[in-house]
Amino acid sequence: MDQIVEYFLAALLVIGGVFAIVGSFGLLKLPTTMQRLHAPTKATTIGVGSALISSMLYFWFFEGTLSWHELMITLFLFLTAPITANFIAKAQLHLAVKPEDLPPSGVGTAWATFDPEVESVSPTLIRDRAPD
Amino acid sequence: MLRRLFPHPLLSILLFATWMLLVNGFKIGSLVMALILAIVIPKLTAPYWPNRPPLRNIPAFAGYVLLVMWDIVKANIEVARIVLFMRNENIRSGWVAVPIDLKTPEAITILAGTITMTPGTVTSDMSSCGRVLLIHALHAPDPDSIVHDIKTRYEARLKRIFE
Numbered sequence: 001m002d003q004i005v006e007y008f009l010a011a012l013l014v015i016g017g018v019f020a021i022v023g024s025f026g027l028l029k030l031p032t033t034m035q036r037l038h039a040p041t042k043a044t045t046i047g048v049g050s051a052l053i054s055s056m057l058y059f060w061f062f063e064g065t066l067s068w069h070e071l072m073i074t075l076f077l078f079l080t081a082p083i084t085a086n087f088i089a090k091a092q093l094h095l096a097v098k099p100e101d102l103p104p105s106g107v108g109t110a111w112a113t114f115d116p117e118v119e120s121v122s123p124t125l126i127r128d129r130a131p132d
Numbered sequence: 133m134l135r136r137l138f139p140h141p142l143l144s145i146l147l148f149a150t151w152m153l154l155v156n157g158f159k160i161g162s163l164v165m166a167l168i169l170a171i172v173i174p175k176l177t178a179p180y181w182p183n184r185p186p187l188r189n190i191p192a193f194a195g196y197v198l199l200v201m202w203d204i205v206k207a208n209i210e211v212a213r214i215v216l217f218m219r220n221e222n223i224r225s226g227w228v229a230v231p232i233d234l235k236t237p238e239a240i241t242i243l244a245g246t247i248t249m250t251p252g253t254v255t256s257d258m259s260s261c262g263r264v265l266l267i268h269a270l271h272a273p274d275p276d277s278i279v280h281d282i283k284t285r286y287e288a289r290l291k292r293i294f295e
Binding site for chain 2: 022023035092
């Protein structure tokens, strides 16, 4: 029984490691910033996730204590990953994407990043705006 | 009375559970601390939660969380496949505009987060009126199917949960 559980946990760790390395490889391989953004936000969630699951199961089976910290890590990861991705995407929109490159929003208003009506937060990232 | 003590029941439950999980073991002292946090923090932050939408359907929300987790696993495999086996010049990345019907900021935030965590899509921006999301898709040979997926799979469920 112990043996089977150990094999299972080892398999989880290996799967997690494979996905983490694919995520890092994507960072090297993909050519544009926006594409590179996809690799770490996706391919690593399963990497971290399976490591956490195997850690939880390990302590449950072999130490007899159920550890909850892993669930917290998962929760914080899920809360922070989309926000980080959004920040990077917005910075990239400001720095390297022109409004003409984007599809029209279809409702008549501009995308928020390029809307002059919306006051930008200081310090602004928009390069071609003269300082006040 | 209960309403005044817990102006935001869900936040209270979340804070209570978070503290107990962080302590990682049951002690009376930490139970008291968790209760104090669950009462004080929602009270202090109440002004920042005007017109918050009630979570109408908690089982549906739990189902949504499970669905998203399953989709994240699928997204991981899908993105790994694209990264490993597709030549760079064949990857057709692009911007997609997704019109949304959701009105409450909380629901839109959850939808945007879900899109970022699932198959090859990252939420990048929003129209300034808040009715369209701009997403970047890693591999989108057919942008319309992505819009259709997001609207039927996630938005419809969130609508039932929040509105």
